[in-house]
Amino acid sequence: MAIKEYLIKNDCICGGNLKNNIKLDKQPLINVFKRFKTKKFPTIISQCSRCYLIQLKYSIKDKLIFPKDYSYLSGDSKEKIEDYKDLISKISFKYKQKKK
Numbered sequence: 836m837a838i839k840e841y842l843i844k845n846d847c848i849c850g851g852n853l854k855n856n857i858k859l860d861k862q863p864l865i866n867v868f869k870r871f872k873t874k875k876f877p878t879i880i881s882q883c884s885r886c887y888l889i890q891l892k893y894s895i896k897d898k899l900i901f902p903k904d905y906s907y908l909s910g911d912s913k914e915k916i917e918d919y920k921d922l923i924s925k926i927s928f929k930y931k932q933k934k935k
């Protein structure tokens with residue numbers, strides 16, 4: 836099966852033009868720890884000229900990035916869950932402070 840990447844020409848959020856490319860050569864998919872040779876994809880970081888959002892210039896289908904045997908789930912990490920609870924607590928506190 837051929838894996839295709841898709842060139843993104845405009846910002847996914849506001850539709851502005853993408854510019855300021857940083858080319859990082861071709862990279863394998865994240866969290867692919869296979870010993871055999873894997874396909875690599877163009878990795879170019881771009882910035883939206885309108886809203887300045889930073890994003891990748893190439894997109895790959897989700898089911899290729901997150902296959903059924905994908906090894907990372909945020910709910911698997913006790914430390915991450917505790918970090919998120921702490922973050923929510925801090926944001927809630929700040930929000931309440933501003934509301935008064």
Ligand SMILES: [Zn+2]
Pocket residue numbers: 846848849850851883884885886887888
């Ligand atoms: Zn934008």
